Amino acid sequence: FKYKSYCWSLGTTSFRTENFNKSIEIQLNLLDVFWQLPQNTNQIWSGNNILQAHYYDFLKENNFVDGSASKKDKDARQKTSGLVNLGLIDDNRKLTSAGHRALEISKSVDFSIDNTLQISKDSFLYLKQLLKTSIAVENENVRPLIVALYLLSKHQVLNHDEFVYLLPLCINHKYTEQISDQISLLRNNKTNVNEIIVDRLLAMDNYSKALKWFLSLEKVSEREICKIGMNRKSPNYDLPYFGLYEALRVVFLNNKKDKASLIELYNAIKKLKLKSLWSKFIFGGKTIKEKRIKTHSQNILNATFFDNVSNESEFRVAFFKAMHLLKAKATLNDYADLNRRYLGLSNIFLFRDNKVELDIIPKHFFGSTIGELYKSAFVSNDKLQVDCELSEISPVLLANENTIISSINEEFGLSISTLDEAMSEYDRQRYTRFNELIDKKFSDEKIIDLLNKFENRNDGEIKEYVTNNADIPTIFEYLLGIAWYKISDRKGKILDYMKLSIDADFLPITHAIGGDADIVYEYDKSEFYPKHTLLLEATLADKTNQRRMELEPVSRHLGQHLLKTKNPSSYCVFATTHLDINVLSDFRNRKISPYYDTNDSKNKINGMKITALQTTELKTIIQNNKKYSELYSIFDEAYKADLNILEADEWYEKYIVERL
Known part of the structure; x- marks a missing residue:
C-alpha cells in the first residue's frame, strides 16, 4: 500500500534553522556570489551533482554549514528548496526578481515600514511571496497562507492543536470546508483532534x-x-x-x-x-x-x-x-515549526498564548477580501518569481489609508476619520500590547535571571525563553532596551529607539547585516536633565575582542550623532557582561579626544561623554529600583571626575559601582 501525502508543509525539515530571516538573507547573498564565480557562470543546476556539491562546499567555506553532510549535493538541494518554494530563486537556483528585491532590502539595512499593512519592507515582500506560494500535494495545489487566512476569517483564532494538526490537512476546497466545520465541533466538545485526523486518513x-x-x-x-x-x-x-x-x-x-x-x-x-x-x-x-x-x-x-x-x-x-x-x-x-517560521516571515501573525491570530490591520484587511481571495486558494500563481504589487496578486488586494482607518474603527469600535488619528490609536494599542508582554515575560526578576544567563553564556536557555529567530547579541540588545525602558518609567518610544527588527509579537529578529547604534533613547528636558539623546551600545565581546570590535564603532556612532545634532548633552552608555579595563580607559579618555568629521576636518567635537556599565551594575540598578532621573546625575558626575586622580578601574568602582 503506497504512502500518499495528506498535508502540506512549507520548506523542508533539513533547513530547520534558527535566525530564519538572517539565514535566508545570507543564503541569497551567497547564491548571488556563487553564480558570479567564473567557473559557475555557465553551469546548470538541475542534475549537476558536482556543481551542487561545490555549492555545499561554498556554504561551508562561508560558515553557513558545518560541512558534515555525507551527501553534499542532496544537502545543497535541501538547503535551497525552501527558497524555490518562496519564489526567491528559480529551479536553477538563480535569484528571481523577488529574490533580488529581498537581497536589496537586506543590504540596505532598511527594514522600515513603507506599506499600508504596517509591516517592515522585508516582511511585506515575504507576505506577497507567501500569498503566491503554492504546494503540490497528491496532484492538488494549495496556497497555505490563503488557507490560513480563510480559517482565521471563519474562526478568529487557531489554537495550538488546530494550527499544528488541522490547518495543514486543508489541501483542497472539500477538506478545508470539512476541517472548518470540525473546528466548530471541536470547540463545542463534539469531537476531538484524534478523531478528526483518523477520519481524514x-x-x-x-x-x-x-x-x-x-x-x-x-x-x-x-x-x-x-x-x-x-x-x-x-x-x-x-x-x-x-x-x-x-x-x-x-x-x-x-x-x-x-x-x-x-x-x-x-x-x-x-x-x-x-x-x-x-x-x-x-x-x-x-x-x-x-x-x-x-x-x-x-x-x-x-x-x-x-x-x-x-x-x-x-x-x-x-x-x-x-x-x-x-x-x-x-x-x-515535525512540520509545525517550519510552517510557523515560513508564515511568520510575513509578520502579520501573532503567535502567543498557544494561539495564532492576525495582527489588527491585516486581520481586517484580509477579513474584508478573503471571500474573493479564497477563490484562488487551490490554484498556482504565475507571478511567484516576480516582485509585483499586492494588487497584481489579486485585484481585491488594494490597500490604502482607508484600510488603516477602517481596521482601527472595526477593532476598537471607534469612529476615527483621519489617518493621523488612526495611526495614533494604532500606536497606543501597540504599546499597550508591548507593556503586557513586558509584564508577563520580562519582570525585574526575569531580566536579572536572563542577565545572569548572558554572563554565563547559557545561550540555549536564553533562546528557548525569548526567541530562536534572533542571535544572542541581538537578544542582549533587546533585553537591554526593555530594561532601560523600565528604568525610564516606560516613557518614550522604545520600539522606535531599539534599532533592531521586531516581529508582530514584539520579539527581536536578527538580519544578515547590522545597523548603527543599538539603542538611541530620546529624553525631553526635565528637572533632572536637559533635552538629550542617550546611545546605548551593547556587546557580549570580552577582553581583546571587546577592544577590537567596539572601540571604533561606539565612538563613531556617538561622534556622528553629535556632529549631526550639535547637542553636547547627548552621550553614550556602553553595556557589556564583562568590561575590559583598556576599553574602559579608552572610553573614559574620549572626554579630551576630539572627533572630526571625515569630510570636513573643521567640523569637530571637543570630547565625548562615554560611560560604561557592566551587567553586574545593571542588575544592581534593577534590584534597587533606580530610575533614569537618578542615573543621569550619577553618570554626569562620573564624567566630570578628574582623569588624572584615579586609575580606570578605581574610577569605575568609585563613581559607578559605589554610587549605584
Missing part, C-alpha cells in the same frame, strides 16, 4: 484499502504489519510495531492488565521511534517509568481506541487507527 483510498485488507487476514505477522505501515523510507522501519501489536493484543484483547503484561507493553513501546507519542497515548505520559507501572498498574492506562475492544476485528481497527494517527501526529508536529 480513512477517507483516503490507500488507508481504507489497507484497513480492509488488514481485516481480511487470517493471521498477522511482521510482514503484514510492515505492509500496512506504508513507511516512506522502507517497510523494515516498521518491524518493531509487530512486538507492539502482540503486547497490545495481550493487554486489551485478552484483557491481561497485570504488571508483567503492562511491563511487556512498556518495553515494546520503548523500541519504537515514536516511543514518546505512544507512551503518552497508552500511559498518559511521555516519559513514564517502569517503577510507576509496577506500583500503579490498576489505573495506569489512558483512554484510547483500545478500550472495550471485544474481538479480533475491533482490535485490528483500533491498532490500525492508533498506528497511523501517531505517525500522522509525528509528521504534523
Whole structure:
C-alpha cells in the first residue's frame, strides 16, 4: 500500500534553522556570489551533482554549514528548496526578481515600514511571496497562507492543536470546508483532534484499502504489519510495531492488565521511534517509568481506541487507527515549526498564548477580501518569481489609508476619520500590547535571571525563553532596551529607539547585516536633565575582542550623532557582561579626544561623554529600583571626575559601582 501525502508543509525539515530571516538573507547573498564565480557562470543546476556539491562546499567555506553532510549535493538541494518554494530563486537556483528585491532590502539595512499593512519592507515582500506560494500535494495545489487566512476569517483564532494538526490537512476546497466545520465541533466538545485526523486518513483510498485488507487476514505477522505501515523510507522501519501489536493484543484483547503484561507493553513501546507519542497515548505520559507501572498498574492506562475492544476485528481497527494517527501526529508536529517560521516571515501573525491570530490591520484587511481571495486558494500563481504589487496578486488586494482607518474603527469600535488619528490609536494599542508582554515575560526578576544567563553564556536557555529567530547579541540588545525602558518609567518610544527588527509579537529578529547604534533613547528636558539623546551600545565581546570590535564603532556612532545634532548633552552608555579595563580607559579618555568629521576636518567635537556599565551594575540598578532621573546625575558626575586622580578601574568602582 503506497504512502500518499495528506498535508502540506512549507520548506523542508533539513533547513530547520534558527535566525530564519538572517539565514535566508545570507543564503541569497551567497547564491548571488556563487553564480558570479567564473567557473559557475555557465553551469546548470538541475542534475549537476558536482556543481551542487561545490555549492555545499561554498556554504561551508562561508560558515553557513558545518560541512558534515555525507551527501553534499542532496544537502545543497535541501538547503535551497525552501527558497524555490518562496519564489526567491528559480529551479536553477538563480535569484528571481523577488529574490533580488529581498537581497536589496537586506543590504540596505532598511527594514522600515513603507506599506499600508504596517509591516517592515522585508516582511511585506515575504507576505506577497507567501500569498503566491503554492504546494503540490497528491496532484492538488494549495496556497497555505490563503488557507490560513480563510480559517482565521471563519474562526478568529487557531489554537495550538488546530494550527499544528488541522490547518495543514486543508489541501483542497472539500477538506478545508470539512476541517472548518470540525473546528466548530471541536470547540463545542463534539469531537476531538484524534478523531478528526483518523477520519481524514480513512477517507483516503490507500488507508481504507489497507484497513480492509488488514481485516481480511487470517493471521498477522511482521510482514503484514510492515505492509500496512506504508513507511516512506522502507517497510523494515516498521518491524518493531509487530512486538507492539502482540503486547497490545495481550493487554486489551485478552484483557491481561497485570504488571508483567503492562511491563511487556512498556518495553515494546520503548523500541519504537515514536516511543514518546505512544507512551503518552497508552500511559498518559511521555516519559513514564517502569517503577510507576509496577506500583500503579490498576489505573495506569489512558483512554484510547483500545478500550472495550471485544474481538479480533475491533482490535485490528483500533491498532490500525492508533498506528497511523501517531505517525500522522509525528509528521504534523515535525512540520509545525517550519510552517510557523515560513508564515511568520510575513509578520502579520501573532503567535502567543498557544494561539495564532492576525495582527489588527491585516486581520481586517484580509477579513474584508478573503471571500474573493479564497477563490484562488487551490490554484498556482504565475507571478511567484516576480516582485509585483499586492494588487497584481489579486485585484481585491488594494490597500490604502482607508484600510488603516477602517481596521482601527472595526477593532476598537471607534469612529476615527483621519489617518493621523488612526495611526495614533494604532500606536497606543501597540504599546499597550508591548507593556503586557513586558509584564508577563520580562519582570525585574526575569531580566536579572536572563542577565545572569548572558554572563554565563547559557545561550540555549536564553533562546528557548525569548526567541530562536534572533542571535544572542541581538537578544542582549533587546533585553537591554526593555530594561532601560523600565528604568525610564516606560516613557518614550522604545520600539522606535531599539534599532533592531521586531516581529508582530514584539520579539527581536536578527538580519544578515547590522545597523548603527543599538539603542538611541530620546529624553525631553526635565528637572533632572536637559533635552538629550542617550546611545546605548551593547556587546557580549570580552577582553581583546571587546577592544577590537567596539572601540571604533561606539565612538563613531556617538561622534556622528553629535556632529549631526550639535547637542553636547547627548552621550553614550556602553553595556557589556564583562568590561575590559583598556576599553574602559579608552572610553573614559574620549572626554579630551576630539572627533572630526571625515569630510570636513573643521567640523569637530571637543570630547565625548562615554560611560560604561557592566551587567553586574545593571542588575544592581534593577534590584534597587533606580530610575533614569537618578542615573543621569550619577553618570554626569562620573564624567566630570578628574582623569588624572584615579586609575580606570578605581574610577569605575568609585563613581559607578559605589554610587549605584
